Amino acid sequence: MLTHFLESNENIKYVNGPTLAEIPTGRRTINLNNINKENIGFLNEYYQGMDQLSSLYKKEDKFYASFSLFPTNDFNGNDLNQIENYLKENNIKYFVSGDLYIQQ
Numbered sequence: 001m002l003t004h005f006l007e008s009n010e011n012i013k014y015v016n017g018p019t020l021a022e023i024p025t026g027r028r029t030i031n032l033n034n035i036n037k038e039n040i041g042f043l044n045e046y047y048q049g050m051d052q053l054s055s056l057y058k059k060e061d062k063f064y065a066s067f068s069l070f071p072t073n074d075f076n077g078n079d080l081n082q083i084e085n086y087l088k089e090n091n092i093k094y095f096v097s098g099d100l101y102i103q104q
Contacts, residue, residue: 001090002086011071011075012072013070015070016070018066019055055067
């Protein structure tokens with residue numbers, strides 16, 4: 001849901017979210033749209049196996065995710081406000097960093 005919202009902004013070139021669309025498993029991949037009871041354990045193992053490199057992790061019974069946004073040159077304060085408003089409206093606690101954010 002958040003990824004789709006971010007990707008819909010024409011002033012964001014690319015969104016690197018916490019999960020891949022497909023996760024490699026040996027000689028095949030699992031599409032995240034096809035996660036079910038049989039393979040949900042694999043997904044957990046995959047992210048735990050990434051240890052500190054994972055962009056999705058759990059600490060003190062709370063889940064955290066990392067998103068990296070790659071804006072166009074037209075990205076501005078209005079775009080940033082739209083994103084922050086979306087996060088607030090959906091009760092998503094967030095931390096923001098980066099040169100562009102600090103400059104705004």
